[in-house]
Each structure stands twice: as C-alpha cells, then as structure tokens.
Amino acid sequence: MGQDVCSRAPGPEVFRRREAHGVSEGVVVEALGMREVHKRFRKRRGEVVRALDGVSLEIRRGEVVGILGPNGSGKSTLVRVVSTLVVPDSGVVKVFGVDAVRHPKRVQRSMNRVSVEASFFKKLSAMENLLYGAKLYGVSDREARPRIKEIMGHIGFDYKRANEPMEHLSRGMQQKVALARALLTSPMLMLLDEPTTGLDPGSKRDVQAFIRRIREAHDASILLCTHDMQEAEELCDRVGIMVDGRIIVLDEPRRLKERYAVGGRMPTLEEVFMAATGYTVEEASAEGEE
Numbered sequence: 001m002g003q004d005v006c007s008r009a010p011g012p013e014v015f016r017r018r019e020a021h022g023v024s025e026g027v028v029v030e031a032l033g034m035r036e037v038h039k040r041f042r043k044r045r046g047e048v049v050r051a052l053d054g055v056s057l058e059i060r061r062g063e064v065v066g067i068l069g070p071n072g073s074g075k076s077t078l079v080r081v082v083s084t085l086v087v088p089d090s091g092v093v094k095v096f097g098v099d100a101v102r103h104p105k106r107v108q109r110s111m112n113r114v115s116v117e118a119s120f121f122k123k124l125s126a127m128e129n130l131l132y133g134a135k136l137y138g139v140s141d142r143e144a145r146p147r148i149k150e151i152m153g154h155i156g157f158d159y160k161r162a163n164e165p166m167e168h169l170s171r172g173m174q175q176k177v178a179l180a181r182a183l184l185t186s187p188m189l190m191l192l193d194e195p196t197t198g199l200d201p202g203s204k205r206d207v208q209a210f211i212r213r214i215r216e217a218h219d220a221s222i223l224l225c226t227h228d229m230q231e232a233e234e235l236c237d238r239v240g241i242m243v244d245g246r247i248i249v250l251d252e253p254r255r256l257k258e259r260y261a262v263g264g265r266m267p268t269l270e271e272v273f274m275a276a277t278g279y280t281v282e283e284a285s286a287e288g289e290e
C-alpha cells in the first residue's frame with residue numbers, strides 16, 4: 001500500500017485523473033468487495049429486522065454503482081457498514097483489498113461518506129469546516145485553501161459566502177460543502193447517501209454535474225444511494241435494486257431495461273423498479289415514514 005492518501009492528494013488541478021489508487025498497478029483490486037454481509041437490528045418490541053440479508057456487491061475501480069430501494073430497504077445500513085460506522089454481524093467487507101472490520105482506520109482514510117445528516121460545526125464557516133476536515137486527513141491549510149476555492153468554483157458555490165457561518169447557508173449550499181469536504185481529501189471511494197434528496201432543482205443539477213465530473217475526470221469509485229431514478233440512470237455504470245436487505249438485481253441500466261422489456265418495448269428505469277420491487281416510486285419513498 002505504501003503512500004498515505006493525503007500525500008497522494010492531487011495538486012490544484014482537482015479534476016486531474018489520478019494514476020494509481022495506492023494499490024500496485026497490475027494487481028486488480030476492486031474498490032469495494034462485499035460478500036454475504038448480514039446485519040440485523042433488534043427493534044423495541046424485540047422484533048428483529050434484517051437490514052442486510054446476505055449482501056454481496058463489488059465496485060470496480062473508477063466505477064459508479066447506484067443502489068435504489070424503498071425506504072427501509074437497507075441502503076443506509078449498507079453505506080454505514082462500508083464506512084465502518086456499523087459493524088456487520090457476518091460476511092466480508094473489503095475496501096481496496098483491506099478488511100473494513102479488522103482495519104477500520106486504514107479503510108476510513110481511503111473513503112469519504114456524504115450523507116444528508118452531514119455534520120458540521122454550524123457556528124463556523126464553510127471554509128473553517130473544510131479546513132478542519134482537511135486537517136483530519138493531514139492536509140495543511142496552505143495546501144487546502146486553493147483547492148477549496150477551486151472545488152467551490154466547480155460545484156457552483158458562491159465563494160464570497162465561504163466565510164459565513166454554516167447555519168446561515170441553505171440546505172443545498174450545505175450539501176455542496178459536504179461534497180467539497182469529501183472531495184478535498186481525495187477519497188478513492190466515495191459513498192454518497194442520497195446526495196441530492198431535498199435539494200432545490202438548481203442545486204440538484206449542480207451536484208449531479210459535479211458528481212459527473214468527478215466520475216469522468218477524477219477516476220473515483222462511487223457508491224450512490226438514491227431515490228431518484230433519473231439520477232441513477234444518468235450517473236451510474238450499474239444500478240442495483242435493494243429490497244428487504246437484499247440486492248435483488250444489479251446491472252447496467254440498459255441491460256436492466258432489456259431484462260424487463262415486455263413485447264419489445266423498453267421500459268423506463270422507473271418501470272423496472274416497479275416490476276422488480278412491486279412498489280411504485282411514490283410508495284417506495286413514502287413507505288416507512290414514521
């Protein structure tokens with residue numbers, strides 16, 4: 001493995017394609033390898049929920065894999081297990097060949113998670129939060145500042161507002177700061193848990209365009225959980241559908257559609273989702289709301 005993530009961090013040209021991912025070239029190591037992962041939770045009245053029920057999933061280096069699923073199907077648990085926030089009951093989780101259960105610290109340094117509940121120091125500014133985030137990964141202020149400015153430019157974040165307290169910023173802007181923080185540390189694997197949920201259409205487009213650029217130029221491997229079919233179709237190389245803790249199908253969007261085609265007519269991804277899960281998109285988003 002050798003070099004540290006931070007010392008490999010790209011220079012000011014944020015979108016420069018990286019040569020290596022800290023793994024010897026020539027050795028094919030997947031970005032994420034999950035085999036038969038199980039995670040159960042015990043609810044209040046003793047009821048047991050199988051949040052992950054034998055999940056196997058591979059993400060190749062440079063690949064974007066999307067996971068669609070109704071509320072409560074296990075998407076967040078999947079992301080939490082990969083990010084080492086939740087320890088699985090059984091199964092194997094490897095990030096760039098490193099066992100995430102045995103070596104959580106090592107694995108944490110090679111990835112970054114962006115979720116709706118991104119935590120910030122709300123009284124501090126976006127810049128201060130980003131500098132703090134960079135420092136945790138060993139990136140100095142001097143190195144981080146120009147990169148923050150560049151990333152904010154790419155992401156459509158008004159740099160003039162970088163010194164305002166986070167609590168004064170809209171949700172869309174805060175979400176952009178969360179993405180900027182993730183990219184700042186040059187993660188090899190990005191975990192995006194509903195990155196555009198609840199954003200206004202303009203911010204949503206900015207964030208999606210940004211993810212597209214990371215994907216095209218930055219060569220990051222991405223696990224993207226979303227409710228948004230169009231987002232999954234446009235941004236992902238492969239899309240999986242998760243129901244009751246299981247990934248029931250996983251393939252390129254085009255091939256998923258071919259698989260569910262009826263009478264030669266290609267369905268939309270939304271129709272594929274409905275056929276595979278039995279849920280309408282509305283039910284899938286509403287179900288489980290308490």
Ligand SMILES: Nc1ncnc2c1ncn2[C@@H]1O[C@H](COP(=O)(O)OP(=O)(O)OP(=O)(O)O)[C@@H](O)[C@H]1O
Pocket residue numbers: 041042043049050051069070071072073074075076077078288
């Ligand atoms: N810490 C926990 N304690 C108890 N049950 C949990 C816990 N975390 C998740 N669960 C349960 O596990 C199941 C899967 O939840 P999870 O949040 O992973 O689903 P999800 O697909 O991300 O849903 P959503 O789209 O609503 O975020 C749900 O039944 C949920 O209530």
